[in-house]
Amino acid sequence: MKIDVQRFCVNGERRISLDSVPTGVDRVYRSKQHYRELLARHVARLSERQQVLFASNSHAVLLIFQAMDAAGKDGAIRHVMSGVNPQGCQVHSYKHPAPVELQHDFLWRTTLDLPERGQIGIFNRSYYEEVLIARVHPGILRSEGLPLARPDETVWRERYRSIRNLERHLVANGTRIVKIFLHISQEEQRKRLLKRIDDPRKNWKFSLADVQEREYWSDYMRAYEECINRTSTRASPWHVVPADDKKNARLIVSQIVLDTLRELKLRYPRADARQREALLAIRQRLG
Secondary structure, rough: OOOHHHHHOOOOOOOHHHHHOOOOOOOOOOOOOHHHHHHHHHHHHHHHHHHHHHHHHEEEEEEEEEEEEOOOOHHHHHHHHOOOHHHEEEEEOOOOOOHHOOOOOHHHHHHOOOOOOOOOEEEEHHHHHHOOHHHHHHHHHOOOOOOOOOOHHHHHHHHHHHHHHHHHHHOOEEEEEEEEEOOOHHHHHHHHHHHHOOOOOHHHHOHHHHHHOOOOHHHHHHHHHHHHHOOOOOOOOOOEEEEEOOHHHHHHHHHHHHHHHHHHOOOOOOOOOOHHHHHHHHHHHHO
């Protein structure tokens, strides 16, 4: 079953309103068993494509996951990328900037972790936090010691432009960027936070900060909406994935990643005549 991921794609041709984007859609799977079969199929194909990416060594892929707390970022990364060779994949998570990071521009710390050619890089949160949480909590912006130290609209306009320019530069140099926003409803988040409290196996996931951030839900939705609208381009679009159903979201995400790797049209490197002659000589010696 082929999932049409274009319905979730935002490429900058039109503005979106997150209020009008559903957090749940019809399931692409019929049962739990069907879900496992579809995911296993996607994972196997991703593994094949990733090997070609690694062997060709001409492109890199950067997956960016952004979402509200409990939306399923960790689960999506764990399940979708479960079959990928660890040698060809790097995962980075970003928390509050450390003191040394605050002494640099807002793109510095993530730029250090960009994937090299042949690799898949995964950012669990990213430089986009600098136009999301920093916008909702102005104190973070002030701690960065900018020449313009107040949350003026100029700051955000410049940061959106810096992000677009960075992504344009990366795409031009062979890095495909896949930006995924897991779109969860406030009610579904409430249920998942309660489950983290009620299930002893999930207590470790619970953070009081997650509950405190819920108070800023409307502010975050406005920040996400503006961010998506201002940084979506044809070359580097956002995908707003309905996330109230975790299994559905994982299948959609895996299809997005699979389609991205297919579009690169990569193949294993082929030996030229001289290399082939050398290989045949070596084979004769070994034989």
